[in-house]
Each structure stands twice: as structure tokens, then as C-alpha cells.
Amino acid sequence: MYHNIHKIEKISHLNDSTFILQIERRDLKFTPGQHLVVGKKDDKEFRQYSLYNGINDDYFQILVKEVENGLVTPKLKNLKEGDEVEINGPMGYFTLSESTRKNLPVVMIATGTGIAPFKSFVVSYPELDYKLIHGVRTAEEAYDKELYAKDKYILCTTRDDKGTVKGRVTDYISTKTFHKDTQFYLCGNSEMIFDAMEILKEKGFSANQMFAEVYF
Numbered sequence: 001m002y003h004n005i006h007k008i009e010k011i012s013h014l015n016d017s018t019f020i021l022q023i024e025r026r027d028l029k030f031t032p033g034q035h036l037v038v039g040k041k042d043d044k045e046f047r048q049y050s051l052y053n054g055i056n057d058d059y060f061q062i063l064v065k066e067v068e069n070g071l072v073t074p075k076l077k078n079l080k081e082g083d084e085v086e087i088n089g090p091m092g093y094f095t096l097s098e099s100t101r102k103n104l105p106v107v108m109i110a111t112g113t114g115i116a117p118f119k120s121f122v123v124s125y126p127e128l129d130y131k132l133i134h135g136v137r138t139a140e141e142a143y144d145k146e147l148y149a150k151d152k153y154i155l156c157t158t159r160d161d162k163g164t165v166k167g168r169v170t171d172y173i174s175t176k177t178f179h180k181d182t183q184f185y186l187c188g189n190s191e192m193i194f195d196a197m198e199i200l201k202e203k204g205f206s207a208n209q210m211f212a213e214v215y216f
């Protein structure tokens with residue numbers, strides 16, 4: 001397995017807690033949906049982060065939310081251009097098969113930074129027939145929303161009225177109908193993923209139409 005020291009090319013702070021780390025890619029290949037294992041150079045703690053960039057970008061990006069008193073995220077947040085991280089990967093199987101992305105409708109359901117792999121899907125596969133349902137507390141967490149076609153991105157906000165709809169992603173999907181061949185991709189916290197899968201099962205979708213990446 002590849003692991004090595006890579007430079008930070010840029011850090012962009014999107015709000016008080018969330019930031020994008022741009023990391024030197026070199027010639028490493030990845031499939032959208034895969035993640036890196038990242039830690040500060042010479043540190044013993046590592047965490048997994050989905051790749052946020054597109055397949056043709058000549059850099060890696062990860063979208064990270066600082067967890068208060070977390071062991072790794074506060075350190076990553078303090079990194080500056082030119083600092084170094086140790087990375088392991090890319091790895092993981094939360095990816096779209098060629099037949100899915102060319103032939104089937106895909107509904108992506110994310111909470112918070114769980115949107116990261118889906119941004120990589122959308123920018124890497126322009127032909128993708130998708131809907132992206134993003135659950136956040138406030139609309140300022142709608143990271144890079146201008147990248148998504150307006151009719152394909154549904155922002156569900158729980159604490160303000162500035163999204164497409166007010167409420168949780170699970171409230172939204174409860175009220176909707178989806179094409180019978182839809183492939184559902186879910187990413188974020190385990191509670192949302194569990195609840196959303198239950199709702200989809202009640203709507204008649206089978207477990208083999210659902211793919212999940214649990215962040216915590």
C-alpha cells in the first residue's frame with residue numbers, strides 16, 4: 001500500500017469549522033468515491049477522508065469539518081501551505097460502476113461533509129443522471145453548491161429557511177417517489193444512513209440498490 005509524505009498546496013477555510021485541504025497528488029490514480037488516510041507528518045493519528053476533487057484535477061482535495069476535541073481535525077485545520085502530511089491510499093469501494101453511471105439514475109444522499117465523494121462523482125462524470133440531497137444545519141454548509149445544476153441539488157436545512165426545503169434529508173425522501181431502478185448512495189453519519197435506508201426499504205427498494213459510506 002502506498003503511503004508517503006505529501007505537501008499541502010493550499011488550505012481554504014469555508015467557515016469557522018470546515019476547510020478544504022489541497023494536497024500534492026503527484027501521479028497517484030484514484031476512482032471517485034475513494035478516500036485517503038491522512039495524518040500530520042510525524043504524528044501517530046490518522047483518519048480517513050473522501051477525495052473531494054475530480055478525476056482530472058492535478059491535485060487531491062479533502063473537505064474536512066473540525067470536530068471539537070477531535071484528535072486529528074484541529075491539527076489539520078492549522079496546517080499551512082508548504083506543510084506536510086502523510087497519506088495512505090487512495091482506497092475504498094464506495095464507487096460507481098461504469099454501467100451504473102452510464103445507464104441508471106443515481107440519488108446521492110449526504111449529511112455535512114458527506115457530500116465530498118458526491119462532488120467528486122459529479123465533476124468527474126458529466127454524463128451522470130443524478131439528484132443530490134444534502135442535509136446541513138444552515139445554508140452556509142452548502143459547500144460549492146454552484147457546481148450542481150439547480151434542479152439536481154436539494155439542500156435540506158434544519159436550522160434556517162435558506163435551503164430548498166426545511167427539515168432533514170429523511171423528511172424529504174419520505175415525501176418523494178423515485179424511479180424503480182434508482183441506485184442510492186448514502187454518505188455521512190450512521191443515524192441518517194440507517195433511517196434513510198429504512199425509509200427506502202419501506203418504499204420497496206432492495207438493499208442491493210443502496211450503497212453507504214459511514215463517517216461516524
Ligand SMILES: Cc1cc2nc3c(=O)[nH]c(=O)nc-3n(C[C@H](O)[C@H](O)[C@H](O)COP(=O)(O)OP(=O)(O)OC[C@H]3O[C@@H](n4cnc5c(N)ncnc54)[C@H](O)[C@@H]3O)c2cc1C
Binds near residue numbers: 035047064065074116
Ligand atoms: C471512509 C471514511 C471517509 C471519511 N471522509 C470524511 C470527509 O471527507 N470529511 C470529514 O470531515 N470526515 C470524514 N470522515 C470522518 C473522519 O475520518 C474522522 O472521523 C473525523 O474527521 C473526526 O476525526 P478527529 O480525529 O478530529 O475526531 P476523533 O478524535 O476521532 O473523534 C471524536 C468524536 O467525534 C465523533 N465524530 C467524528 N466525526 C464527526 C463529525 N463529522 N461530526 C460530529 N462528530 C464526529 C466521533 O464519533 C468521536 O466520538 C470519514 C470517515 C470514513 C470512515
